Amino acid sequence: MTNVAVVGAAGRMGKTLVAALHQTEGVKLTVAIDRPDSSLIGADAGELAGIGKVGVTLASDLSAHVADFDVVIDFSAPDYTLENVALCRENGKGIVIGTTGLTDAQKQTLKDAAETIPVVFAPNMGVGVNLVFKLLEMAARVLGDDVDIEVIEAHHRHKVDAPSGTALRMGEVVAETLGRDLKTCAVYGREGQTGARDRNTIGFATVRAGDIVGEHTVMFAAEGERVEITHKASSRMTFARGAVRAAGWLADKKHGLFDMQDVLGLR
């Protein structure tokens, strides 16, 4: 049995993770953490998730519960996630990170931590999107530099980072396949007198509206035809099931930085 602490347990993903853990054999929710100033501290995490009492109350200090979990699943916010990585590092615990919007320096800190603890870090834990990453590699290889490539994503109105972590990863997959550096070829939105499009760029467009769970399209457009690869998530459960699977997978790993391609055996 793998004992799991969920960080961000009162959030949209946190509540879905509590429900997913409850449905999955071999893993158990033992700790649920959110903000100290949340009015929900002390409530039953299962009741917050809408599945009835599970006997784990929402707490605010992960360090006070180190003896109660084997693996952390963290879907919260970048600075807080990094605090939890430090705690896991000090205590030799594994961590599954779904939080997006990390800076390059924060990603480097994860890499350093992964020298001593196991870390799964993925901007999208769903099976479908991880298959799409593979399809994008194939499309970029076949269509090469003869097409204009655009990444379009849409999410709910509460999302705080843009473009989404998934959109950025899609851009990286395509750029890496084509031997380009996304840092220098990405164009994030256009306005005014932009001039004609440079074929070597990869464009990003972001929509934030209503309750959209998560939609991503990569367009490969040539003269006369275009290929579009689209993924639409209609439930957060797809991400939560992936994260729970990653927590079980991580439990016997000693150290290393992994993503969902490793967990799903797609590498």
Ligand SMILES: NC(=O)C1=CN([C@@H]2O[C@H](COP(=O)(O)OP(=O)(O)OC[C@H]3O[C@@H](n4cnc5c(N)ncnc54)[C@H](OP(=O)(O)O)[C@@H]3O)[C@@H](O)[C@H]2O)C=CC1
């Ligand atoms: N990898 C994947 O598959 C997916 C990744 N995500 C990512 O997961 C993250 C969370 O998304 P979502 O659940 O929608 O967001 P929410 O805002 O609904 O949930 C985040 C939770 O973490 C809490 N939190 C934030 N900062 C702290 C802190 N310093 N201390 C304690 N608690 C804190 C928030 O509290 P408060 O509301 O008070 O700020 C909130 O309850 C985002 O980065 C998102 O992009 C989302 C879906 C899938």
Ligand SMILES: O=C(O)C1=N[C@H](C(=O)O)C[C@H](O)C1
């Ligand atoms: O914030 C979200 O909701 C999501 N975030 C992830 C991202 O930034 O890619 C994954 C998913 O699309 C939902």
